[in-house]
Amino acid sequence: MKPSGLQRRKVLAGLGLGAGVALSGSAAALARSEVKRWDETVDVLVAGSGSAACSAAIEARRGDAGVLMIESLPRFGGSSAMSGGVVYAGGGTALQKAAGFEDTVEDMYRFIAKNSSGYPQLDKIQLYCEESVAHFDWLVAMGVPYNDRYTDVKELTLGDESLYYSGNELAWPARETSRPAPRGHVPGEPGMTGGRRLMEALLDRTRAAGVVMRARVSGRRLVLDSDGRVVGMQVIQDGREYNVRARRGVILACGGFIHNRDMVQRHAPALFDCSTPWGNAGDLGEGIAMGSAAGAETLRMNEGFAITPIYPPESTLAGIVVNASGQRFIGEDSYYGVLGDAIAYQQQGKAWLVTDAASSFDFHQDNFLEVAEAATIGDLAELAGFPQGALQQTVAYYNRFAATGRDPLFHKQPRYLQALDKPPFKVWDLSVKRAFFTAHTFGGLHTDIDGRVINPFGEAIPGLYAVGRTAAGLPVAPYIASGLSVGDCTFFGRRAGIAAVQAGVSA
Amino acid sequence: MKRRLAVLALAIASPLALAQDAPADMPEGDYERGRLVFGQCRTCHYPEPEVGHNNGPSLYRIFGQVAGKQPGFEHYSDSFREAQFVWTPQLLFLWLADPLAMFPDTTMMARGIPDPQQRADLVAYLKRASIRGLEAAPESATVPAADEEIQP
Numbered sequence: 290m291k292p293s294g295l296q297r298r299k300v301l302a303g304l305g306l307g308a309g310v311a312l313s314g315s316a317a318a319l320a321r322s323e324v325k326r327w328d329e330t331v332d333v334l335v336a337g338s339g340s341a342a343c344s345a346a347i348e349a350r351r352g353d354a355g356v357l358m359i360e361s362l363p364r365f366g367g368s369s370a371m372s373g374g375v376v377y378a379g380g381g382t383a384l385q386k387a388a389g390f391e392d393t394v395e396d397m398y399r400f401i402a403k404n405s406s407g408y409p410q411l412d413k414i415q416l417y418c419e420e421s422v423a424h425f426d427w428l429v430a431m432g433v434p435y436n437d438r439y440t441d442v443k444e445l446t447l448g449d450e451s452l453y454y455s456g457n458e459l460a461w462p463a464r465e466t467s468r469p470a471p472r473g474h475v476p477g478e479p480g481m482t483g484g485r486r487l488m489e490a491l492l493d494r495t496r497a498a499g500v501v502m503r504a505r506v507s508g509r510r511l512v513l514d515s516d517g518r519v520v521g522m523q524v525i526q527d528g529r530e531y532n533v534r535a536r537r538g539v540i541l542a543c544g545g546f547i548h549n550r551d552m553v554q555r556h557a558p559a560l561f562d563c564s565t566p567w568g569n570a571g572d573l574g575e576g577i578a579m580g581s582a583a584g585a586e587t588l589r590m591n592e593g594f595a596i597t598p599i600y601p602p603e604s605t606l607a608g609i610v611v612n613a614s615g616q617r618f619i620g621e622d623s624y625y626g627v628l629g630d631a632i633a634y635q636q637q638g639k640a641w642l643v644t645d646a647a648s649s650f651d652f653h654q655d656n657f658l659e660v661a662e663a664a665t666i667g668d669l670a671e672l673a674g675f676p677q678g679a680l681q682q683t684v685a686y687y688n689r690f691a692a693t694g695r696d697p698l699f700h701k702q703p704r705y706l707q708a709l710d711k712p713p714f715k716v717w718d719l720s721v722k723r724a725f726f727t728a729h730t731f732g733g734l735h736t737d738i739d740g741r742v743i744n745p746f747g748e749a750i751p752g753l754y755a756v757g758r759t760a761a762g763l764p765v766a767p768y769i770a771s772g773l774s775v776g777d778c779t780f781f782g783r784r785a786g787i788a789a790v791q792a793g794v795s796a
Numbered sequence: 797m798k799r800r801l802a803v804l805a806l807a808i809a810s811p812l813a814l815a816q817d818a819p820a821d822m823p824e825g826d827y828e829r830g831r832l833v834f835g836q837c838r839t840c841h842y843p844e845p846e847v848g849h850n851n852g853p854s855l856y857r858i859f860g861q862v863a864g865k866q867p868g869f870e871h872y873s874d875s876f877r878e879a880q881f882v883w884t885p886q887l888l889f890l891w892l893a894d895p896l897a898m899f900p901d902t903t904m905m906a907r908g909i910p911d912p913q914q915r916a917d918l919v920a921y922l923k924r925a926s927i928r929g930l931e932a933a934p935e936s937a938t939v940p941a942a943d944e945e946i947q948p
Contacts, residue, residue: 548907568839569905
């Protein structure tokens with residue numbers, strides 16, 4: 290046994306340490322007059338280290354600002370590094386062209402604007418689409434590795450292609466609002482580690498650009514001047530309060546709040562009910578709390594993604610999804626974020642997948658429990674407890690048209706349409722509390738197209754920016770495509786970094 | 797041999813640590829509840845052998861393996877790369893209480909699972925998931941009947 294090796298004794302002894310490591314405290318804003326001295330002065334302070342934070346820091350450095358990045362956890366990368374690393378891009382990117390696809394800014398805009406419900410910020414969507422080609426080129430220039438290959442699978446789990454339909458483009462009614470194009474751009478390597486590859490590249494560039502990066506430093510309170518301008522942040526460094534002056538601005542890029550369970554319960558009950566909080570340990574809402582305390586308005590705090598992956602395998606999409614009344618309510622070929630949203634937000638969190646022998650899962654899976662199996666739909670309905678006759682009626686209607694390649698209710702694509710007529714029939718529980726049902730928050734601080742944080746009076750708070758999931762951005766509920774969140778992080782992160790450098794220096 | 801050394805190390809650990817490691821402290825776990833508790837770990841870890849490593853190492857048949865040594869996984873922290881202990885259910889139960897406190901340089905950015913029952917449930921799930929796929933254990937692979945909220 291080598292002395293340097295981590296041994297069981299140390300493992301056990303280590304448990305006693307660090308019980309108080311998780312620092313928390315008042316996020317109330319601190320008046321500048323209460324700050325006895327500045328421990329450090331920088332131009333731009335970036336709180337967080339995910340894709341939004343790195344994009345902001347890189348651009349701020351490019352403008353020759355002195356940038357300090359702090360991360361409360363031991364490792365940089367945030368939730369971006371744990372994500373699929375998909376960036377939603379289009380309008381004719383280099384990768385789309387190389388793979389032989391045509392796309393336009395207008396089609397991309399129509400897809401996002403018309404399918405994002407709840408009055409999304411159209412100015413952000415428009416800018417994002419107009420500059421998407423250039424933004425993808427920037428990602429390539431940052432060293433994010435993409436190949437030229439496209440795949441028609443609905444979900445990239447094991448493939449190594451870099452382009453796919455990552456969202457709801459081909460499902461109804463989305464395909465009628467805009468001409469579909471594959472817009473999911475993902476680092477090309479096998480497995481679900483695209484986010485890690487993306488962040489390896491962005492973190493390398495952040496370091497190379499000369500950004501000072503410090504892990505295990507937590508933001509605690511914003512410091513406000515008497516005129517309301519944010520002039521710095523009190524952080525916890527080496528266990529002590531440490532005051533950082535930020536002459537040009539503070540950029541909050543601290544992630545969302547899915548792991549702050551009290552906060553999720555208060556603001557996003559539908560997400561709270563989902564079985565699986567999805568994200569990095571730092572998603573505690575600290576940036577949103579600090580911004581709110583400085584006077585920011587919050588938007589869409591109840592929204593987020595609620596995803597239940599009934600595919601892969603895509604064979605299950607020939608089954609039907611029904612609610613507690615035994616009725617279909619959505620095309621089963623919808624992007625799983627759209628399906629999950631419909632269950633979590635519109636069906637009181639309850640739904641079931643009904644399959645026959647051809648559409649059943651063809652391997653063991655732990656995502657969904659089988660709750661009934663029978664040789665006839667009637668027996669199945671009775672076993673599962675649907676209202677008398679309801680499921681039979683649903684299946685009979687569905688089968689009548691599926692046999693001719695039609696779905697008059699929800700226009701499921703013909704490739705997934707086939708009559709449910711091969712026993713055994715099964716019912717799988719897709720309910721938010723019992724299925725593998727992931728949730729991540731999208732609500733956050735109100736910002737403009739340059740990441741400036743807006744107060745409830747519609748005014749920008751000088752010196753304060755928010756990006757990524759600390760801000761309310763492009764992704765809303767329903768989440769219509771993978772890549773909108775990391776795409777928003779990188780695109781608007783960059784804009785905030787540029788805006789902070791161009792802003793005036795505080796006195 | 798390594799296992800015996802681990803037991804020896806346990807014997808000379810501090811009383812506090814011993815108390816926390818006592819198997820009696822680990823409640824009986826429930827596989828089905830653990831299936832859902834484990835869900836959040838799937839951002840990085842999979843117990844299904846066909847998935848393999850992801851952002852984190854595969855957890856297929858994790859118990860009995862020396863920590864930090866799986867072939868093909870290149871993202872261990874220094875602590876785990878140099879580790880010499882064997883993963884046991886009890887140790888995983890301890891580790892997941894507060895991973896960032898126990899091994900501060902871990903690459904696993906998770907806050908852990910403070911609730912002991914939930915941790916025990918997760919351990920029970922990983923045990924079950926690790927024997928699935930073995931032809932000798934068909935009964936163990938049976939999913940227990942659901943007991944609540946299944947009626948539409």
